[in-house]
Amino acid sequence: MLKAGVPEGEDFADVALHLQESFLQNPEVEAFLKDLAAYAASRLGSSGHECSCDITVLRPKKPVASAGSHPGLAPITQLESRHGDGPGLLAMRTAETVLVADLRRERRWPEYAKAVQGHGFLSVLSVPAALDVDVRGVVTFYCPQPLAADNDGVFAAEAFVRQASKGLKLALRMLKLEEIRDGMSAAMQTRTVIDLATGAIMAQNRCSQAAAFKLLKDASNTRNMKLREVAASVVESVAGAAGTFTYFDE
Numbered sequence: 001m002l003k004a005g006v007p008e009g010e011d012f013a014d015v016a017l018h019l020q021e022s023f024l025q026n027p028e029v030e031a032f033l034k035d036l037a038a039y040a041a042s043r044l045g046s047s048g049h050e051c052s053c054d055i056t057v058l059r060p061k062k063p064v065a066s067a068g069s070h071p072g073l074a075p076i077t078q079l080e081s082r083h084g085d086g087p088g089l090l091a092m093r094t095a096e097t098v099l100v101a102d103l104r105r106e107r108r109w110p111e112y113a114k115a116v117q118g119h120g121f122l123s124v125l126s127v128p129a130a131l132d133v134d135v136r137g138v139v140t141f142y143c144p145q146p147l148a149a150d151n152d153g154v155f156a157a158e159a160f161v162r163q164a165s166k167g168l169k170l171a172l173r174m175l176k177l178e179e180i181r182d183g184m185s186a187a188m189q190t191r192t193v194i195d196l197a198t199g200a201i202m203a204q205n206r207c208s209q210a211a212a213f214k215l216l217k218d219a220s221n222t223r224n225m226k227l228r229e230v231a232a233s234v235v236e237s238v239a240g241a242a243g244t245f246t247y248f249d250e
Helices: 014-025 029-044 071-083 087-094 110-118 152-205 209-223 227-239
Strands: 052-058 065-068 098-100 123-129 136-143
Touching: 014 029, 014 152, 029 052, 029 065, 029 136, 029 152, 052 071, 052 087, 065 071, 071 087, 071 110, 087 098, 087 123, 087 136, 123 152, 136 152, 152 209, 152 227, 209 227
Parallel strands: none
Antiparallel strands: 052 065, 052 136, 098 123, 123 136
């Protein structure tokens, strides 16, 4: 059961520090989410009736990122995705908290309700995370006892998620910047190899740059190889050694 009796004005100031330390130790999305889920479960669960927590994040052109405090939660999250509905997805769509107070009385998602009960839970609370415009997230708590809508634990969970959303948003932005940087670096490396190969072909065949590049593309199509791989083989044959580098790598 979610911890009740939360002091009025509780702002979960400790969450920010925990997220900062966690991100430094877990720079990968799934690892970061798993740590946050475990922290949420321990921070909000009551003694003797511990709740489990799962966090799901949807980002453009990225696989669904999801991690939980309990290994058995993964199939439940996948069940929601497979059916395209459930408390977590509903919370993300509406940007409002969704509470399934007693799964034994739930009629909207019968298969989901049965699966969750099979893991020993009787209530589900999904709280949407306020992230960037093109990013959606939800923090879902699974508890072994029914949960009333006016339970203090519900309000505590919402307050926790509001605070955690700030750190999660910042972490996702930093990861996005790193991915953009890595993508640009890879693109520059590919461009360097192709330019070197084009120059080598121009010198060997006394042809124009356009003609040399066409030869590379034709070879790529004929051999069913990526253009960069063909270019790398050309550079290797001319230089007598494998591997190229770009000066911005230094």
